[in-house]
Amino acid sequence: MLGNFQKSQLRIEIDASANTIRESLLLPDKLKKWLFMSRLSSEMPAELYPGFEFTSWNGPISVQHSVDVVGDNCLRLILSQGIDGFHEWYWGEGWVQSRLEGITVLPLALGHSLSLLSLRQFVAIADNKKM
Numbered sequence: 001m002l003g004n005f006q007k008s009q010l011r012i013e014i015d016a017s018a019n020t021i022r023e024s025l026l027l028p029d030k031l032k033k034w035l036f037m038s039r040l041s042s043e044m045p046a047e048l049y050p051g052f053e054f055t056s057w058n059g060p061i062s063v064q065h066s067v068d069v070v071g072d073n074c075l076r077l078i079l080s081q082g083i084d085g086f087h088e089w090y091w092g093e094g095w096v097q098s099r100l101e102g103i104t105v106l107p108l109a110l111g112h113s114l115s116l117l118s119l120r121q122f123v124a125i126a127d128n129k130k131m
Contacts, residue, residue, distance in 0.1 A: 002105055003103045003104040003105040003106075004103065004104075004105075005101075005102070005103050006101070006102065006103075006104060006108040006109065007099070007100065007101040007102075007108070008099070008100045008101075008108055008109040008112040008113070009097070009098070009099040009100075010097070010098055010112060010113065010116050011095065011096070011097040011098075012095065012096060012097075012116055012120060013094055013095050014094060014095060014096055014119070014120050014123055014124065015094065015120075015123075015124040016094070016123035016124055016126065017093060017094075018073065018091055018092050018093045020123050020126055021091040021096055021119075021123055022072070022073070022091065023126075024119060024122060024123050024126065025048075025075055025089055025091070025119075026047050026048045026070065026075065027046065027047055027048075028040065028044035028045065028046075028047075028048065028054075029046075030122075030126070032044075033122060034115075034118045034119050034121070034122035034123075035056075035115060035118065035119075036118065037058065037111070037114065037115065037118070038056040038057060038058050038063075039056065039057045040054060040055070040056050041054040041055045041056070048067050048070055048075070049067060049070060050067050050068065050069060050070055051066075051067060052066075052067045053065065053066045053067070055081075058082065058106060058111070061081075061082040061105075061106060062081050062082055063079055063080075063081055063082040063083050064079065064080045064081045065077045065078070065079060065087075066078040066079075066080070068086075073090060073091055073092060074088070074089060074090050074091075075088070075089040076088045076089075079102055082104060082106060083102040083103070083104040083106065083108070084102050084103045084104070085100070085101045085102020085103060085104075086100075086101060086102065087099070087100045088100075096116070096119065096120075098112065098116060100112050
């Protein structure tokens with residue numbers, strides 16, 4: 001794999017319930033809405049589950065995702081191709097934490113920060129609509 005080993009770990013406060021955050025991460029219909037910077041495989045299940053594999057594209061670079069762990073408050077993806085590494089998510093009431101590590105030529109920390117900001121905006125709007 002070409003590139004450098006990079007890692008990024010972020011924890012942010014989000015004005016949303018743990019359930020809204022969970023749905024935004026595990027339901028592909030919602031995932032596609034806030035992860036607008038990446039294009040996802042068209043064939044996706046209603047909810048991510050361990051063993052499911054899908055591809056995302058960041059411009060011309062594809063990243064293969066293998067769902068490793070899904071829990072009530074966590075998600076772990078094993079990454080290959082454009083990023084060789086992993087992406088972990090943990091969440092609770094009003095917060096989300098994400099850790100991304102891998103070898104890649106992509107600017108990992110920048111993309112990671114932008115995706116968490118996009119998630120924060122999406123779930124805040126989604127949670128307020130439920131009220």
